[in-house]
Amino acid sequence: MKSLKLILFTLFLFTSLSVHAQNARLNFERLNYLETKANEVVEVNIEGKMLDLAKRVLTKVNDADAKKASEAIKGLEGIYVRVYNFEKENEYNPSDLDEIRSQLQAPGWEKVVNVRSKKDNQKIDIFTMFTGETMSGVAVVVSEAKSIAVVNVIGPIDIDLLVELSGKMNIPRIDIEKTEKDPKPKN
Amino acid sequence: MNEEYLWSKNGGDAEIERIESALKAFRHVESAPPIVSAVPANAAAQPKARARFTWRLALAFGAGVAVFVSVLGLLVQYPEGIALTALRSAGGSFEIRYGFEPAEEKKPEQSAPVRTHATVPRLRFAAASVARRPTVSNRNPEAASVKLTAEEREAYEQLMLALSITGSKLKLVQDKVNGSDD
Numbered sequence A: 001m002k003s004l005k006l007i008l009f010t011l012f013l014f015t016s017l018s019v020h021a022q023n024a025r026l027n028f029e030r031l032n033y034l035e036t037k038a039n040e041v042v043e044v045n046i047e048g049k050m051l052d053l054a055k056r057v058l059t060k061v062n063d064a065d066a067k068k069a070s071e072a073i074k075g076l077e078g079i080y081v082r083v084y085n086f087e088k089e090n091e092y093n094p095s096d097l098d099e100i101r102s103q104l105q106a107p108g109w110e111k112v113v114n115v116r117s118k119k120d121n122q123k124i125d126i127f128t129m130f131t132g133e134t135m136s137g138v139a140v141v142v143s144e145a146k147s148i149a150v151v152n153v154i155g156p157i158d159i160d161l162l163v164e165l166s167g168k169m170n171i172p173r174i175d176i177e178k179t180e181k182d183p184k185p186k187n
Numbered sequence B: 001m002n003e004e005y006l007w008s009k010n011g012g013d014a015e016i017e018r019i020e021s022a023l024k025a026f027r028h029v030e031s032a033p034p035i036v037s038a039v040p041a042n043a044a045a046q047p048k049a050r051a052r053f054t055w056r057l058a059l060a061f062g063a064g065v066a067v068f069v070s071v072l073g074l075l076v077q078y079p080e081g082i083a084l085t086a087l088r089s090a091g092g093s094f095e096i097r098y099g100f101e102p103a104e105e106k107k108p109e110q111s112a113p114v115r116t117h118a119t120v121p122r123l124r125f126a127a128a129s130v131a132r133r134p135t136v137s138n139r140n141p142e143a144a145s146v147k148l149t150a151e152e153r154e155a156y157e158q159l160m161l162a163l164s165i166t167g168s169k170l171k172l173v174q175d176k177v178n179g180s181d182d
Helices: A002-025 A048-060 A066-073 A096-105 A159-165 B003-008 B014-022 B043-078 B152-178
Strands: A038-047 A078-085 A110-119 A122-131 A135-142 A147-154 B080-090 B092-102 B124-130
Touching: A002 A078, A002 A159, A038 A048, A038 B152, A048 A066, A048 A078, A066 A159, A078 B152, A096 A135, A110 B152, A122 B080, A122 B152, A135 B043, A147 B152, A159 B152
Parallel strands: none
Antiparallel strands: A038 A078, A078 A147, A110 A122, A122 A135, A135 A147, B080 B092, B092 B124
16 A cells, blocks of 8 residues: 555656646647748757757867857757748738747746837747746747747756857858848838 | 021021110010009908998898888778878978878767867877977867767757757847847
8 A cells, every 4th residue: 555655656746747847848830831831941849869969069069159058058958949931021820829828828937028019010928937946948939020939948048148159159050030120122 | 687587586687686776775674573562451441341331231121121010000000091181381381291090980870979180099290391380280270170970960050050049039038128129
């Protein structure tokens, strides 16, 4: 009887921990149809062995910024990114993003930044999730007239360090922000 | 002319005798054979010089054999051979370096270790240099780069891309909050 209780308790503990870990993960399925509509698409899913491999490479790169980045993502468990840039305005359905935002209303998520700008109809939301004192998730949802970006980070991450490294890391250059500053095409 | 006198000197011939006496000064006088009084001065040194030459030849041959064996040993150890790694011009001075680089280890891509240039075992020596400078293997910025397998490269680029986008979006928010965004 005692051992049965122990097994049940262990099972409960594992279940609750896995629920916590999964809580921070967003479902992007609703955005999949945009792949065919968008002018530019960036889709990154990095987790598990792939992430471990990348972390290992990062530690071996003999570069100060890489060392900082390695430190910033030491506890990272996964990172999922979706960016869709459109040629024209109103090519996506705002309700698709509302669905993502509704997922972030779940318990555990806390909105830390809410930016609304009439310029380009820009909306930016940042949510964080904490398990005790440790950050267990970050979500960034950015929508503009001609672009959508959703970032979902699982596990602790040093946001300040990441912002500091922004634009410094030696990565394939993809100017995500470029379309936002492009002049509107003349009709 | 008395021919008998001419050939066997019997009888006499005044004309021949006159010519004979005129040419007497040029008569051949047989003398004793020359006596070798001294041995030539360099004759004693010849065996020493010969011995020295033999030694030098032996030394040269030994050195040649040693060089040949060394090169053969290196070729056996590094089968993919000798590479002339650098012929550089540095500030007007030339330096030629020869390197023996080991064969690339053929391992499965999954388990291939990440190796920097610094970790590649490399035997180098300066063959000739007009103005020798210290050779630093990572003076070239590429030396700091990491050799990656295709999988490692993909993982690294994916992570960097994700971090870059995340960083840029967070920076966008930071700029908005700080009012520095136009």
